[in-house]
Amino acid sequence: MQYTKSFYQIKSSETIFEYVKKEIDTIGYYSLPLQDTKEIKEYAKSVKYSNIAIIGIGGSTLGTYAIYQFLKPTHEYSKELHFFESTDPTDIKLRLKKLDLNNTLFLVISKSGTTIETISIFKYIASLVKIDKNNCVIISENDSKLTQFALKNGMKTFEIPKNVGGRFSVFSTVGLVPLAILGVDIDSLLAGAREVKNSFFEKKGYYETIMEKARFMVENKNRFNINVVFSYSASLEGFNKWYIQLWGESLGKININGTKQALTPIGLIGPVDQHSFLQLIAEGKRDKTVTFIKVADFQDNTKIPSNTLDGFEGLEYIDNLEFSKLIDEQANATIESIKQLADIPYDVITINRVDEYNIAKLMFSYQLLTSVVGRFVQINTYNQPGVEAGKIILKEKLQKN
Structure with a gap:
């Protein structure tokens, strides 16, 4: 007797780990920490422009x-x-006001080479300043229309590997250039990513942390289906936006059992x-897990001065306190308040x-966490079919105009 099944089932951590290991052969982001950066660094040294304008969207910029x-x-x-x-035309013009177009290098980034937002903005900027091989670099797949345009015009190009998805591309030429x-x-960025990769695949510290967190999220996804990242630094707002795309676009899928999966991401500062x-x-409602992110060393000792305002008796305890200490204690107090509630993971x-080194460790660990969760819930972590329908409808509407 033979038995075959296709329904969803939470598998063992060891099975999931083996699945993820097999992805190394086909999913390109795993190998990015090992790449040679010589060409990128040599080109970077040659750039004399003061302004670098990145034209792209989503995984190409976040x-x-x-x-x-x-x-x-x-x-x-x-x-x-x-x-x-x-x-948004007002946003485009506002950003252009901050640029000396004659002292700007334009980096046009699109994996497909036909991203409508990217090409539309590129076409507009090309109407304002002459675009040529001296002030424009193309970062795209090696056979895209954008790359063909670059080669035709003698422009410098950098390749985005076909097996590296946009939201997993920060450690490729997309981010490194x-x-x-x-x-x-x-x-140093790649060294941080490599540290996390090696630790995970050698089943050391990051393996335990990532696997434990992923398993908890999957086993409790019906009760706690919202994951809040609460970052205690204004400089992590960009990370929050990147995490939201990574998490939402990767994990909002239909699994092999036809069940809609969703672990909704929220980013807070x-x-x-x-x-x-x-x-x-x-x-x-108790439907959220919370991940607090703190910065141990802000490298800034700015203090709250004393005796600068009258009439605030009773608040002397903040005098001469470093802002870095204040925000750390604010984080600790919030964490303690959540801990005391005892029912919020x-x-x-x-x-x-x-x-x-440290921001790369954080980002690569989240990429790995996303891959592991995707394997647990048995989805294709790396496609985005729910986005394609809107693109098709938009193209049809515009072609009718």
Whole structure:
């Protein structure tokens, strides 16, 4: 007798681990920490422009912006990144006002080479300034229309591997090229990602953390179907947006049993959202897990001064307190309040230092977590069929106009 099944079933951690190991042969993001960065770094050194305009959307920009925003407050860069993502005409013009178009390098990033938002913005900018091989670089698949355009015009190109999806592409040329031009240590970025990868696949610390978290989320997904990332640093707002795309677009799928899966991502910034969303977490429906992200070393000792305002007796306990200490204690107090409620699952991630190595560790660990959860719920983590219908409808509507 033979028995075959196709229905959904939560498998053992060891089985899931073996499935993920097999993905290394077909899913490209796993190998990105091992790549040679020589060509990227050599090109980056040749760029003299002060402004780097990145034209792209979604996976083509979110990861780069997350790293840029995280590092910018504590790092001095001679160049500046500008992101053109939205087709909102007022947003485009507002961003263009900040640019000297004659002192700008344009990085056009699209995996497919036909992303409508990207090409539309690119066409508009090309009407304002001459686009040629001196001020434009194309980052795309090697056979896309965008790459063909670049080759026809003698422009520099960098390839996006076909087996690297957009939301998993931050450690590919998509992120490394603009960040290297900016002056980011991309080798340190890859070292951080490599540390997490090696630890996971050698079944060390990150294996235990990621597998345990993924299993809990999957086993309790019907009760706790919302995952809140509560980041206690304004510089992690970009990371939050990147996580929302990674989590939502990867895990909102129909599994092999025909069941709709959803672990809804929400990104919050502390302490700002203590004054808004925290109330819902604390006394609202118990359908959320919370991940707190803290920064151990902000590399900033700015203090709250004393005797600058009259009439605030009773608040002397904040005088001469470092803001980094204040935000850390705000995080700790919120975490303690959630702990005392005893019915909200939470965990705490602490970033040791504001640098390339540590932000890469955080981001690669989330990519691995996403892959593991996807395997547990038995979906295709790497496609996005729910997005394609809207693209088709838009194209049909525009062609009729």
